Amino acid sequence: MKNLLTDIAGVSVGHADDAALASGVTAILFDRPAVASVDVRGGGPGTREDALLDPVSTVEAIDAITLSGGSAFGLDAGGGVQAWLAERGRGFRIRDAVIPIVTGAICFDLLNGGNKAWGRFSPYRELGYAAAAAAGSDFALGSVGAGLGATTANLKGGLGSASAATAAGVKVAALAVINAVGSVTIGDGPWFWAAPFEVDGEFGGRGMPAAFTADMHKFRIKGGPEATAVENTTLVAVVTDAMLTKAQAKRLAMIAQTGMARAIHPVHAPLDGDVVFAAATGEKPVDPLFGLTELGMVAANTVARAIARGVYHAAALPFLGALPAWKDRFG
Template identity: 50%
Template sequence: MTYAPGLRNLITDIANLRVGNAQDHHLKSGSTVLVADKPFTASVHVMGGAPGTRETDLLAPDKTVQQVDALVLSGGSAFGLDACSGVAAGLRDKGRGFAVGDVTVPIVPGAIVFDLINGGDKDWDANPYAALGRAAFDTAADDFAIGSHGAGTGAMAARQMGGLGSASVVLPDGTTVGALVVVNSMGSVTTSGDRYFWAAPFEIDREFGGLGPDPAVGYTCPDPSLKEQAMGLHAARGANTTIAIVATDAPLSKVQCHRLAVTAHDGMARAIVPSHTPLDGDLVFGVSTNEDTPVDVSTFAAIGAAGATCLSRAIARAVYEATPTKTDLIPTYR
């Protein structure tokens, strides 16, 4: 069945979710934050072989903390994890956090992509990512830019510049599902020839060009990586990762949020070939903003399927909306 996206076709079509971006074009990097009016239930699933994360262990279904205050996606590799500190500072200023006696501690898990070799100037005197995280938090809103913005500013896929993507869908019962993603993959989002998206069967309303699926068949692997050619094979092998958030306003338990994240990886694999390699840090956060009684198994199955297709669409949109700069090492899709 075909459904319609939400009003914005963004993850913020889910009520009370906001996204903030901050970027430095001289640095050619940035950070993106997802926040809400109150804490939300979250879990995570990692399928790549080289993740970079902060506080993701507490998102396992058996861990005590059930909800988080924000999630951060950032460039900067390990340096970029400091964006979480900037977001935590902003939340602390607003009195947000997990209560421990008379102290509140903001819970801000995050994940990063490697964009340190992308044409930007990384010769900083002080780590810039805490400030980028705080700026992203301070500007979080219902509407936000995708493509070469936030954590997607300097991202690269195999054949084109990557970026920040988002998409949403509204199910027949009114449930909204949305995805937010940073595409910096080892694999390609396009088939041989760089014209057709692997995610084309899931496109809605020409959101990434409307060309439809590649009429050719029999593909096993995409064309050789322009990213590897530009960066050098050795460098490029350590410079990949796609990180995403899939969210819904349906009530899910923490266990179900974990399963939502697991299921969403199907959408990543449909949109990026290859995915989940030993040289990617591919991960997905699963989020629910609703604390009511969790949905039943059959209802959850539809939500999980929608999350996967939303993520496929968001990945293609990230690359489709990327805009060129003079320092790009490889072309943008358009």
């Protein structure tokens, strides 16, 4: 296990980003269509094909998930991933037509200091294509891909991933883009809210503070009283090798949202666009009650770990007034 989303067989991940733009795209590709659904908890989401993921909708499986910066402009990234898949004949077939099913979501990084004067068309479609072309079993964490321009209330955000398995050996992994209105760390210290779920010092091994103070629980959000509902979002993709129905994938996404609450303070605000996609590759059967509940518990813990890892591995943007990275302050 590499502690990455690609620990799930048949899944590949690729990044494409632009340092001057201070934004990018991450593509998650499935070798075979995966059953998927989504759960949206934030008040300001931006999504592609989310209605298709409703359990009552007809199409059962997807070919890719695209996560992007760029706010609504970043939704173009899904078209780039779709083009890459279409060139390879991958997608949902209707007689002679082949339509790659690409869902996705975006986060707001338009005010992070990067050059967003791109002219008539945004660069995200091309970045999406490049991310799909770069997809493989190994990928970087931190300030890369869709996490390049991400920020939190007090530190640079980023992209993280983690993986785990249930007692029966069913694997689940998460990839997170952390651009939250809240904080991933406790107060002004180095401790992560997700510390109780850390595995093998994967985000610094600092544990929890010896005691909690009122200041540690203080309300801290990005932008303070002038924060807006469109500037923040945490995006998560959870993938398992379990055999799930679309309705069960929806339940897995709902339980996995708990991981955000374990890692970000505050979370699911009107100021966020928090989204969790859940996809299943269908290799291992799971009991629909006990087994799915255990899988959801493990998924939630894995989401919390992925969020902390994204901030832990992030690097500050090279612009005046940019937020520091965790390692700049505590590393």
